[in-house]
Amino acid sequence: MAFVQLRGIKKQFGAVNAVDGVDLEIKDGEFLVLLGPSGSGKTTLMRLCAGLEKPTAGELVIDGEVVNDVPPRERGIAMVFQSYALYPHKTVFKNIAFPLTVEGLDKSEIRYKVELAAGLLGIGRLLERMPSQISGGEKQRVAIARALVRKPKVLLMDEPLSNLDAKVRHTARVELKKFQQEIGVTTIYVTHDQAEAMGLGDRIAVMSEGRVRQIGIPEDIYHDPADTFVAGFIGNPPMNFVEQNGVIVGFRPEVFLPAELASTEDQTKFRFKVTRVENLGSFKLAYGTIGETGVIANLQLRVPLEEGREYDFSVRSKDVRYYHRETGVRITK
């Protein structure tokens, strides 16, 4: 197992700064999620770790050794691709065995290791099938087995769940987390899905425009976003922003409550004009305005609201976050 350090990593494609100065440290056995919208540089950052791209500047360190000029195969890194990238002309067995065959291990050892990895992932009965004969979820397991069979120092995963349908994706997520904890391999996981990031990550690094905007445990990322980008990207619906007295006031839709339901704690009050109410089964969303600014409240079903009316709403003051009007960076107040 291993730790990974990124020091001032930059990557330019022509005039575009895909990765623009990233410092990160991934601990031994940690599950780090790189989260960001498309074009934020998260996949490029992962490809840099893999050695499929060369950094324009900066140092990549694995286990204390600078590996900038080490080719992918000698870095001890394995990767699970978004499309799984199984070799379509090889059986499942030969797919998983490929990294070992390349290493030149003898046949009995290869068979032992492949069967071990396949058993771990519950795909032992598929070994003689071709990739075209197994389901999406099974392909994903084969791809993971192929990545793990060599006992890599670091496991990289590029949106491995995005090709699965919604139902399977949820179970796969739970299993993936359980699995990673069992074998304890250092993992870097790229996704644009915040639910995945929240559920899987020991820590999350939120990226945008080639930079890491915030890194922290999922709770911190959600409750204490470092700037308006992170606050607006995380959460569904995202954080509400209202400008007051020259600062941006931010609060999550689920802490924005009718004043009469609020506790006796210190409250920040708003006048909320409801324009539309959306019933979503277990909860409802109220769309409306504070002054001119659109905001959303996430409420329990029993809260009575009428479209077109104005209400007194409030937020516990300790749930309110303040951001700088120009830079969007969090300020304490």
Add this chain to the structure above:
Amino acid sequence: MKPKKHFFDRETVLAPLLVLPAGLYIVLFVGFPFVMSFVYSISNVTVGNPNFKIVGLQNFTAILADPVFRTSLFNTVIFTVVSVLLVLVFAHILAELLLRDFRGKWLVRFLIMLPWTAPIALGAVGFLWFLDSVFSPIDWLLRDVGLLGKPGALLGPASNLYWLGRPVLAMASIILVHVWRLLPLGTVILISGMNSIPKEIVEAAQMDGAGYFRRLFDINLPLLFPVIGVTILFATFFTFTDMTVVWVLTRGGPPPNATQVLASLAFLTGIEGGDLAQGAAIAIFFFPVLAGLAIIVLRLVKKAIVT
């Protein structure tokens, strides 16, 4: 109200109508000559003799007994196998090259594609001068660097190599010109095949620790197999049935028949010699060979695609 159906909206009208031009083309320009040559090959028809009699397999037994036919068959096989192999290797190299980015790529691509756009006879005439027994620029070059034309020179003391005048060199020359001619087609087919291999699969192999040759033989070539099969098929058809290059450069010579191939022999016998029946019998000989090859290759390709 029932929507009014146009005459051309009816499938029973439109479908045959759309297929008709292709059908007509095949019947008139492929089917008819094929049937004609088959009928000729079992007849006694000649240019000068209008009486027409079916003589059975007589023409076939005659050509099989003819040593010129056997030489031509042997030459055709050599010509085809060597040309196809060379086309495959060089087309693969060119395709690898053209898939990379480099300065002046458009120019290289343009130059590589050029032979395909020029009429084949024109290109071959150009080579005729290149390989001329007295004025060959290749010989000039060899003489200039001292490989030819001096006592003790590597390629001999004569002033020229006589490219088209010596049996082995003549065959080599014909293969060279034909490969030059087929290379663009092979390159284009292989480029499209290589583009269709997902980048992630190649990268996965890289991550799995496979070096260049391991990736080439274990990943790329197996995935390219269907495309390579098609390339072999096309290259074989174009080579086996080609006579332009041979006819322009050597006319089957040097004497007696050093570069005679089946296509040129059929032409020589049937048209120049006027013996339509025997010419047709020689030409018909292509059919089982090429059809058999096509069936084998297409079956293998299909199997490779399914799995």
